[in-house]
Amino acid sequence: MNRKVIIAEADLAIAEQLQDWLAELDPNFCIQPVCSDGENALAQIMTQAPGIVFLDVELPRINGVEIARTLVKMKEHPLIVFLASSEKFAAEAFLVDALDYVLKPLDKKKIQHVSKRCHWILRAEEMMETKAVGTDETSELRHLAVDKGDTMEVIDCLNIRFIFSKNRYAYISMKNGDCHEMRISLRDIEKQLPHSLFFRCHRNYIVNVEYIKQIKLWFKRGYLLILKGAEEVEIPVGRAYIEILKEHIKM
Structure with a gap:
């Protein structure tokens, strides 16, 4: 470190x-x-x-x-x-x-x-760098520390559905419906997540591929993601991120 x-x-x-x-x-x-x-x-x-x-x-x-x-x-x-x-x-x-x-x-x-x-x-x-030199996929960082003021709450990355940013804050939407707020950029939080599970689909969104339920065509060349347990939320896929989506989901 x-x-x-x-x-x-x-x-x-x-x-x-x-x-x-x-x-x-x-x-x-x-x-x-x-x-x-x-x-x-x-x-x-x-x-x-x-x-x-x-x-x-x-x-x-x-x-x-x-x-x-x-x-x-x-x-x-x-x-x-x-x-x-x-x-x-x-x-x-x-x-x-x-x-x-x-x-x-x-x-x-x-x-x-x-x-x-x-x-x-x-x-x-440091943990991500250690993981990168290994070959075991299970060695990926599985937990994320969320600052709660005087304490740090540790959450399981597998339970994160998606993360979005607004007004310089990142909001973490959990499987159980909770939403954690962090004053951190998506770029920094992205570094801490398992790359095999999470990908940046838009400048303001990171999604857990395990929660993708549907991919909807949006106009001619765009896509919207519908996630399990959060069907009311339509997450856009930016044009610059479409190829990354295709790497995670065979289309």
Whole structure:
């Protein structure tokens, strides 16, 4: 698990406070020297290849959003947490797939929440990498941790029917009718799921192929998925994902 952390923050007092909290919350974090400007931050991120980056959105020279735009073009980029004095850049920040957007002055409980999310995502990625080098299909990650504030609820992936995103949240629809809410991108949650069972059928949807009941033709070249136990929901298949659907369901 890549526990290397880079903090890029123009205010040294804020950076030092964040360093202290992270070290206290997870002693296994490997916290690198603070970067106080964007040019230095980008250079250090490229050199050190951290697993987590805390980015001040208003860094001098190169701001945090511009740095993030560069990072997400990489094949494997770090988890990005923005630090900001207002919500001014929030919408722009989430367009670059940020994990979270933390307002200043920093709150320790919020940092603890972010720290736990980083831990679970990095842990899940590590497990998926371990699975990838094996040959046993049953070694796939079977469980997903859902953040419930002070606790993490572990759910069985086999009981997930579909996942959809709305307003920067992912909503997990379960076999028993429950729906779990997570502030996480579909891209990040997709990494944690067994690829033999789940596939992205639309920019806003991931489905469990075991629950597909019907495939309806939609207009001339589109499709809608009807799932077992959720027949009232019609899930669209984006044109870019039709070939992936055909790989999972022989059509």
